[in-house]
Amino acid sequence: MKIAAIIVAAGRGLRAGGDTPKQWRPLAGHSSTYFAVQAFVRHPRVSRVVLVMNGADIAAGLWPGGFDADVVAGGETRSLSVRAGLEQVAPDYDQVLIHDAARACIMRDVIDGVIAALQSHKAAAPAVAVVDALWRGTSGHVEQTVDRTGLFRAQTPQGFDLKAILAAHRQFPEGGADDVELARLAGMDVAITPGHEDNIKITLPEDFERAERILRARDGH
Ligand SMILES: Nc1ccn([C@@H]2O[C@H](COP(=O)(O)OP(=O)(O)OP(=O)(O)O)[C@@H](O)[C@H]2O)c(=O)n1
Numbered sequence: 001m002k003i004a005a006i007i008v009a010a011g012r013g014l015r016a017g018g019d020t021p022k023q024w025r026p027l028a029g030h031s032s033t034y035f036a037v038q039a040f041v042r043h044p045r046v047s048r049v050v051l052v053m054n055g056a057d058i059a060a061g062l063w064p065g066g067f068d069a070d071v072v073a074g075g076e077t078r079s080l081s082v083r084a085g086l087e088q089v090a091p092d093y094d095q096v097l098i099h100d101a102a103r104a105c106i107m108r109d110v111i112d113g114v115i116a117a118l119q120s121h122k123a124a125a126p127a128v129a130v131v132d133a134l135w136r137g138t139s140g141h142v143e144q145t146v147d148r149t150g151l152f153r154a155q156t157p158q159g160f161d162l163k164a165i166l167a168a169h170r171q172f173p174e175g176g177a178d179d180v181e182l183a184r185l186a187g188m189d190v191a192i193t194p195g196h197e198d199n200i201k202i203t204l205p206e207d208f209e210r211a212e213r214i215l216r217a218r219d220g221h
């Protein structure tokens, strides 16, 4: 099986704040995008990596290179950025892994779990089960306890049969929360694989410190 990876890095990171989009800010000596791309370039089963960037970030030279990855311009939404990446992957690839550049701490086991599940499924994605009690609240007050049974927190990389996910994106150009949502809209069954608590998405300002701690605790970053 020929596997490609798409790293989406074209967002503006508004919730994280700062002058520079979160995926380009200094993180453990590099950037979140650097670590995300590195994880897939180094993976022995992945033979092509496509990095999707905002056009202005490409023009500003934010990607320092140094890895064998194709760079392509993204779109206004995450789904449009993924679509741009998918259109760039050569049709002789069988499967594609779609990953957020904002998930710098992605680890080998999580990627391996998705690839293993793709041997028997057309779609597979990592997640962690919700273990805390869940509340619905308004104006700082608890209104209701929500049943957590069967609830998961979705992560990336989300993996797919290339032709099937490309067809799903073409069928639903309005997009969705993530590629799993589009796959399900197109009728695909999606297997849940083990995620990891450290595979965080840098979303809020405080997430940088946590990501930095996780990365610095690893050897040879
Ligand atoms: N138009 C977009 C929007 C998002 N992304 C990417 O999708 C990933 C996950 O999205 P999210 O965390 O929501 O990033 P942003 O959209 O940048 O964040 P925010 O919503 O806070 O602005 C990120 O790596 C982001 O760069 C993208 O490639 N193109």
Ligand SMILES: C[C@](O)(CO)[C@H](O)COP(=O)(O)O
Pocket: 100, 153, 154, 155, 156, 177, 178, 179, 201, 203
């Ligand atoms: C794809 C994703 O990372 C799964 O957790 C997520 O959907 C990204 O976007 P969000 O805007 O933070 O929901």
